Amino acid sequence: MNFYYTYILLCIDVGRGSRQFYVGSTSNLDERLQAHRDKNVQTTKKFDTVHLVYYEVCLNKTDARKRELQLKTGFGRGYISRRLEGYLKKFYPRA
DSSP states (O other): OOOEEEEEEEEEETTTTEEEEEEEEESOHHHHHHHHHTTOSTTTTTSSEEEEEEEEEESSHHHHHHHHHHHTSHHHHHHHHHHTHHHHHHHOTTO
């Protein structure tokens, strides 16, 4: 059985003091994370570091993509902040 992943990265740019979430979906989470870390993804390559902070597993690509799109909405961004509140306060107080 193939799994599909919806994932959230916390992207940090130390020089600018900026942090933001990146939401994506993939069929191979390890490979996709390595692409982000190797700066092979246009959207995240400007950041100094990317940290996987959350992921969900889906049984098909359509569900993973729908969840990705949902998390990119205002409601979804609020969900992410609430879901990761304790983690962010402990490890990234300014996030």
